[in-house]
Amino acid sequence: MTLRLAIVDPLTPVPYSGDRESLAGLGGTEATVVRVAERLAPGVTVFQTGRVRSERVSGVAYAAFDPARALPGAPEIILVINSWKVALRLRRAHPDARIALWMHVFPGRHNRVMGPALAEAEIEIIGVSASHARALRSFLHMPRPPITHVFNPISDDLRPDATRRDPNLLLFASSPHKGLDEVYRAFGQLRARLPSLRLAVADPGYLRWRVGLAPEGVEHLGRLDPSALVSWMRRALCLFYPQTRFAETFGLVIAEANAVGCPALLHAGLGANDEVASDPSQLIDARDPDAIAARVLAWRATSPIVRARPEFRLSAVIEAWRSELSRPAPTRTSAPAEAGA
Structure with missing residues (x-):
């Protein structure tokens, strides 16, 4: 029945x-x-x-x-x-x-x-x-x-592939109210140390939010369809999300990034970050610019192995x-x- x-x-x-x-x-x-x-x-x-x-x-x-x-x-x-x-x-x-x-x-x-x-x-x-x-x-x-x-x-078919990661490309893929102003400040400080870095910002477009001026090196992608966003995740060094105020109840974009092998740089202890991140190396004190820089430099040398948690798969x-x-x-x-x- x-x-x-x-x-x-x-x-x-x-x-x-x-x-x-x-x-x-x-x-x-x-x-x-x-x-x-x-x-x-x-x-x-x-x-x-x-x-x-x-x-x-x-x-x-x-x-x-x-x-x-x-x-x-x-x-x-x-x-x-x-x-x-x-x-x-x-x-x-x-x-x-x-x-x-x-x-x-x-x-x-x-x-x-x-x-x-x-x-x-x-x-x-x-x-x-x-x-x-x-x-x-x-x-x-x-x-x-x-x-x-x-x-x-997350989809059952999201998997890593052979796409080469760009060591200079960071990705923010959330609505701007989820701490983009803080992410901009962190990126500006990081780029002062590593001038070759770029930050691509994908905005789903469902909420307007004041975040201030974007620093040098930011590329606005606008709204992407799911396949295009996954393509950016495959290329990026990491999902760049060092914000400390907006607590995710789940964090779908974090889970999807990990599913295709893209690590996420996250503030430890905030919302569901610790639960959704498939590897603890993704969790740092995002208030510390030195910790952010150290993690990005480490990932430029050796990308961590991250995968989707099986319990997040649609099936x-x-x-x-x-x-x-x-x-x-x-x-x-x-x-x-x-x-x-």
């Missing part, structure tokens, strides 16, 4: 689907939703705010989401992307469904109260990494709902989702409130 699964995305800026053109300019969350939905189909409907026309692409139904109405089709399981308030409204409309909040972000401080509200409504939380789940457990007021995680997926992630969706819905936590929460 086919499972009736609804994935509700109430916050997407534009409708999207498995039509890859519709994903242009969007981020890893939307790409992940499509990958997971397609592999779990049939029986999957993705509901989106702002969608007017229903369609079916690669076995997945895409339909408009009306927050004032119950979802059609009597779904057995509902995954709500990021919005805990929408999840609560859907609980009232679907009292017998299993509902989970599929978190891809860290909630703001004013959302600490969502823990008791979700627990009362018996709505669980699914994060995108173990470190993300731990952070959510620490952040939320008690009582809180059960919190688990399923990794974001493994889909098995994790099948296991997650097939188990009984967890009961709510009834622990007493924590002191000072």
Whole structure:
């Protein structure tokens, strides 16, 4: 019997689907939703705010989401992307469904109260990494709902090839709000020591952000399609990401870079960096210009061997989702409130 699964995305800026053109300019969350939905189909409907026309692409139904109405089709399981308030409204409309909040972000401080509200409504939380789940457990007021995680997926076919790495090419491949201003400063300091270095910046284009003037040696690539981005990853000495403020909940671009053999220069202990990096040599104190320079010089001499973690592969992630969706819905936590929460 086919499972009736609804994935509700109430916050997407534009409708999207498995039509890859519709994903242009969007981020890893939307790409992940499509990958997971397609592999779990049939029986999957993705509901989106702002969608007017229903369609079916690669076995997945895409339909408009009306927050004032119950979802059609009597779904057995509902995954709500990021919005805990929408999840609560859907609980009232679907009292017998299993509902989970599929978190891809860290909630703001004013959302600490969502823990008791979700627990009362018996709505669980699914994060995108173990470190993300731990952070959510620490952040939320008690009582809180059960919190688990399923990794974001990378393609099964991403592998290193024989492409020669350019010892002078560094790559930044994220939205500029993810610390590009700090990356520019680090690159400027590094280039003062190594004037032949270049920094290619690929921007997915879904968010405008002030980052100041780019230093000499920066090449702006704009938005790249996935195959073009992978080609840059294969050529680059490393993914250059020495920023200390933006915590990734997963870090899809880090996992993809490692999958094709490209190391990522990361700040240790920040977000999911330690979890996603497949080799500890990628983790440094990014506040230290000497540490950055030492690591880049070492990689210019000998590139480290990095590979994808097998648990991040799409096939493994889909098995994790099948296991997650097939188990009984967890009961709510009834622990007493924590002191000072």
